[in-house]
Amino acid sequence: MAAALVTKEQVNEIFWWHTIDLGNGIRTPGGTDTYRKVKEIGLPRDLHGKSVLDIGAWDGFFSFECEKRGATRVVALDHVVWNDPTVGRRGFDLARGALDSKVEDFDCDVYDIHPDRVGVFDLVLFLGVLYHVQDPLLVLGNVASVTRDHLILETHVDFCELDRPVMAFYPELECAGDLSNWFGPNAAAIEGMLKTVGFTKVKAFWSHIDSRWKPVGYKVAGGERSQFGRMVFHAWK
Amino acid sequence: MATAVMDDELRSINWFHQIDLGGGVTTPGIDDTATKLAQVHLPADLTGQSVLDIGAWDGFFSFECEKRGASRIVALDGGVWKVGHIGKKGFEYARRSLASSVEDVEMEVMDITPERLGVFDLVLFLGVLYHLPHPVLGIKRVAAVTGKQMILETHVDLLDHDRPAVAYYPWDQCANDPSNWCGPNPAAVKGMLRLAGFRRIETFGPTPVAYDVVGARRGTFGRMVFHAWK
Numbered sequence: 001m002a003a004a005l006v007t008k009e010q011v012n013e014i015f016w017w018h019t020i021d022l023g024n025g026i027r028t029p030g031g032t033d034t035y036r037k038v039k040e041i042g043l044p045r046d047l048h049g050k051s052v053l054d055i056g057a058w059d060g061f062f063s064f065e066c067e068k069r070g071a072t073r074v075v076a077l078d079h080v081v082w083n084d085p086t087v088g089r090r091g092f093d094l095a096r097g098a099l100d101s102k103v104e105d106f107d108c109d110v111y112d113i114h115p116d117r118v119g120v121f122d123l124v125l126f127l128g129v130l131y132h133v134q135d136p137l138l139v140l141g142n143v144a145s146v147t148r149d150h151l152i153l154e155t156h157v158d159f160c161e162l163d164r165p166v167m168a169f170y171p172e173l174e175c176a177g178d179l180s181n182w183f184g185p186n187a188a189a190i191e192g193m194l195k196t197v198g199f200t201k202v203k204a205f206w207s208h209i210d211s212r213w214k215p216v217g218y219k220v221a222g223g224e225r226s227q228f229g230r231m232v233f234h235a236w237k
Numbered sequence: 238m239a240t241a242v243m244d245d246e247l248r249s250i251n252w253f254h255q256i257d258l259g260g261g262v263t264t265p266g267i268d269d270t271a272t273k274l275a276q277v278h279l280p281a282d283l284t285g286q287s288v289l290d291i292g293a294w295d296g297f298f299s300f301e302c303e304k305r306g307a308s309r310i311v312a313l314d315g316g317v318w319k320v321g322h323i324g325k326k327g328f329e330y331a332r333r334s335l336a337s338s339v340e341d342v343e344m345e346v347m348d349i350t351p352e353r354l355g356v357f358d359l360v361l362f363l364g365v366l367y368h369l370p371h372p373v374l375g376i377k378r379v380a381a382v383t384g385k386q387m388i389l390e391t392h393v394d395l396l397d398h399d400r401p402a403v404a405y406y407p408w409d410q411c412a413n414d415p416s417n418w419c420g421p422n423p424a425a426v427k428g429m430l431r432l433a434g435f436r437r438i439e440t441f442g443p444t445p446v447a448y449d450v451v452g453a454r455r456g457t458f459g460r461m462v463f464h465a466w467k
Contacts, residue, residue, distance in 0.1 A: 135371040135373055135374045137371060138374065163452065164404065164451070164452040164453070165405040165406070165407060166405065167405055168402050169401040169403055169424075169428055170401070171425075171428030171431060171432050174400065174401070185405070192405055193405070193407065195407060220400075221400075222399070222400040
């Protein structure tokens with residue numbers, strides 16, 4: 001199949017989250033700098049022979065990136081965003097056509113992820129989703145059940161000054177003024193949860209660091225800037 | 238009404254609650270149940286009320302609600318009644334001795350639904366929350382079978398933090414017991430109760446009785462009681 005021809009007008013009609021280079025000088029005007037993020041998360045350069053599941057795919061940038069890096073099968077999974085009437089799946093569909101991509105799409109809520117439904121994948125991306133769920137350990141258990149080998153988890157973190165496992169809870173608008181943000185776990189809590197759900201090795205690092213080496217992230221009402229930020233976790237079974 | 242004596246059967250049971258069975262016999266439980274009863278602030282008069290007691294164990298609080306006039310009481314337990322060396326023997330012995338009409342249901346908190354259980358005026362949820370790996374989901378399940386009021390008693394942690402926070406115990410950080418999963422602070426418990434549909438909340442405590450937490454300063458953890466109304 002040949003790549004679909006896409007015009008700037010078509011691109012501009014869509015609310016984009018991901019910045020995606022579609023070729024022919026067209027780059028989607030996304031709200032997030034995906035080319036910076038893909039470096040921060042430490043996505044393996046070579047994914048030849050791997051199957052990849054991208055949970056919370058949105059416009060699909062990371063799925064398309066895995067395909068470029070040689071993954072044999074890539075499934076983009078989303079539910080909340082793709083079913084949001086103001087956002088939807090138009091961005092993903094347009095980009096997939098423009099890139100002539102074979103990435104598969106699967107509409108599934110994270111609470112319904114199960115190997116019988118979704119399958120099992122060598123690499124699972126779980127980027128920017130964990131803090132949007134009310135039951136993080138339950139959902140991480142679902143994610144682990146479809147991970148054969150390697151998970152890359154990127155998330156908002158809070159209470160970073162504490163060594164023992166703690167999660168901030170945001171029952172209202174405490175985190176970034178966004179009602180869909182529920183939890184801000186610290187690194188020890190995430191590592192503990194990952195081990196609880198069956199991963200044996202965990203590596204953690206800060207993702208977004210500013211020019212003065214300070215973590216950047218969602219603001220938390222009542223929290224000090226040194227307490228919160230964004231982190232990346234690589235975990236292996 | 239049956240009269241209890243300290244017989245061999247009673248002695249063979251691993252009691253948790255201290256229950257006055259009459260005739261001068263109190264079950265030799267390891268729990269200071271009288272102190273807990275005072276801390277829970279159970280209403281003195283429960284005439285005409287239906288009550289669900291989640292995590293009933295030997296049933297002390299169920300029997301106490303019956304004494305206070307509740308019209309229907311269901312004692313519910315899951316884990317404890319299935320543990321080989323504890324089981325349901327204490328509950329059944331006490332119910333027989335007290336000639337009580339308390340009903341029993343074996344069910345896990347995560348399986349609670351109004352279709353399966355019905356809805357109760359008062360729900361007791363004592364000493365269970367911190368055993369749940371998914372506390373938000375657990376409170377929502379319990380809220381779904383609560384008609385008016387919930388009395389929640391729990392281990393609390395992070396008392397030195399004002400904003401809602403939950404300590405997580407992946408291993409045996411809390412009381413050296415791997416079945417303890419989380420220690421919410423009071424703001425987090427209130428936030429979860431509101432999220433589950435409760436509008437008015439009163440708190441009691443923290444009480445001096447406490448589970449130790451590895452890595453936490455003394456005085457920053459304890460036990461608290463929350464009364465919540467829909």
